[in-house]
Amino acid sequence: MSLVFNGPIPGQSLTTEPKNAAYERAPEVTDPIKALDVHLNNLTKPEAMEDALYFLELGIDLVTLVEGILRSAVIEGIHSIDVSLIIAPVIHEHIKAAATKVGMEFDEGFDNPDRDVAIQYERDTMRAKKMLRKLKDEESDPELEEINVMEEEPMEEEAEIELTDMPPAPMGLMARV
Numbered sequence: 086m087s088l089v090f091n092g093p094i095p096g097q098s099l100t101t102e103p104k105n106a107a108y109e110r111a112p113e114v115t116d117p118i119k120a121l122d123v124h125l126n127n128l129t130k131p132e133a134m135e136d137a138l139y140f141l142e143l144g145i146d147l148v149t150l151v152e153g154i155l156r157s158a159v160i161e162g163i164h165s166i167d168v169s170l171i172i173a174p175v176i177h178e179h180i181k182a183a184a185t186k187v188g189m190e191f192d193e194g195f196d197n198p199d200r201d202v203a204i205q206y207e208r209d210t211m212r213a214k215k216m217l218r219k220l221k222d223e224e225s226d227p228e229l230e231e232i233n234v235m236e237e238e239p240m241e242e243e244a245e246i247e248l249t250d251m252p253p254a255p256m257g258l259m260a261r262v
Contacts, residue, residue, distance in 0.1 A: 107162030117171040120164040124154065124176055128183075137180050141191040147184075148194030151177045 104110050114120045127133050140150050154176065155169035184191050 106160075108160050110162055112159075112162055112164045112168070114164045115168070117164075117168050120158075120168045121172045121175055123163060124158070124172065125179060128176070128179060134180075134183055138184055138187065138189060141180075141184055141189060144192070146192040146194030147177060147181060151180065 098106075098109065114123060128137065137150060137154075141147060151173055155173060158164055159166055159169055181193065
């Protein structure tokens with residue numbers, strides 16, 4: 086799943102009228118407390134919180150969701166990026182509390198080494214099971230067993246010949262490694 090970012094592209098400010106976009110002008114709110122009030126007022130609307138919880142339910146982690154909300158406000162000229170960095174933890178906790186209150190399981194978006202190890206272990210287990218199933222299917226086919234046996238025997242003899250016929254590796258300071 087990918088999110089679409091309709092923000093400015095690099096160099097866009099060089100091809101448009103200066104101060105044409107909302108994010109190029111002074112922000113509407115410069116006080117972090119007032120900016121937080123704007124966001125919390127928006128998030129108290131049922132449809133806004135319903136949308137936020139929907140995205141968490143889809144699998145978007147909470148950190149990404151909060152960053153998206155704050156970037157949107159910056160692009161609309163509501164506040165600056167600096168204010169976003171200041172108020173992000175509070176908005177994160179507000180949405181987290183709402184999601185926890187309704188009993189939703191969600192990814193908070195922070196690195197969890199134990200979780201990463203568990204996920205890697207599960208992936209490796211699934212890969213191993215898939216390989217074992219494939220090997221088992223190949224072994225159960227009598228025609229493949231016969232072909233595999235015939236292919237393995239000559240290759241072992243060729244390998245022995247190749248090892249004995251190889252010249253000794255060059256040694257010295259200028260020898261290739």
